[in-house]
Amino acid sequence: MFFHEFALHDDTLDAIESMNFHEATPVQQMAIPKILSGTDLLACAQTGTGKTGAYLIPILDRIPEFPKGQTSTLILVPTRELAQQIDEQVQGLGYYLDATSIAIYGGNKGPEWEQQRKALTQGADIIIATPGRLIAHLQLGYVRFEQIRFVVLDEADRMLDMGFIGDIMNILHHVPDKRQTLLFSATMPPKIRELAKKILHHPEEINLAVSKPAEGIDQQFYLSRDDQKIPLLIHLMKDLEKPSMVLFTSRKSEVNPIVRALRKMHWQARGISSDSEQTERENILRDFKNHQFPILVATDVLSRGIDIDSLSHVVNFDVPRDPEDYVHRIGRTARAANKGTAITFINEQDQPRVMRIERLLERDLPKQSITEEIGLGPAPAWAPPSGKSRHNQRPKGQGAPHKPGPNNEKKPKWHGKKKRSGPPKNSPTK
């Protein structure tokens, strides 16, 4: 289905064409007519599916109806980078449409606060905000949201995870009840249903949740001790021509050590987490998107929503605790029918998480163990769930994927949370 088949104004179609969009994605096909019809929307959809365009296009189509100098659209998002990315898309689409917008978020130590205040008082058409900073402005009393006609909650499940529910309700208190509200969420847990019931009026629902990773992703799993991960990664990268890789780690304390270890091995890497300065975060992400360096080490600050063109690899340095986040993380690659590789390292503790991912994807994932052959010593063996669960359903030696050989004999002894007796620091295993 093509965009000119929707009841959109010519100006909007020109703007869409200028962005080189031609065919509408499934979420756009479903959402655009419903949003144009004026109803509230409860949408289960992931990023990378054209979700942003699905709500921006019909909203931008109606912007000319609203008086200039008064904000008509408020978009709330969980992370600063997502706010910025959506703002860039509005700027792209809105260029010919005379729509003004601004991303409002915290962490900046420059003229940004004043710019934000100005845009809010002068009534930019579209405000894209993270909740905390917007509330800071709202409390100062100069924000006029009486003319808001559209409210979008993007990545709503993530915002709830982050404890933003109170902030969201607070912000909505400043917005007229007579409005069109669009709620987008990657998952539909009871909490989201509850929120939807509170803030949506007779919503249309669409469901495009892809709990399955895209076909084009080659998913690889490697059993590995923590101290084997860097040399294993170096080995896996040795024949790559020009990789563009995001390496996820669940802890921000791991970001810099990983960056340093990669640099030591002559790979250009940079790191992003909430500990980085905001301007640094923005510069690094921009440079990475422009392929200025091959490896970006990141926390889950980037696992949702962020679009990076032609990402060849996603590496999970550890297994995310929420199985859905696995799908989100690897969904950064193989976008738009491209191919991509997702590499996940599994240590002893992370094995139960892999099993949860297998349950979510409803299939066994093939685990490899190559540390022995590349001279790094034994990896942890893949083990069926320990007797902690209710029943010992699986008879020993049956059913579970099982790797025969030396791996089963000498397991590294990990009694506590952290290895206390490992190889000494800075001893490159060679």
Place this chain on the structure above:
DNA sequence: AAAAAAC
């Protein structure tokens, strides 16, 4: 046992 987000 984590991450994100306001000052």
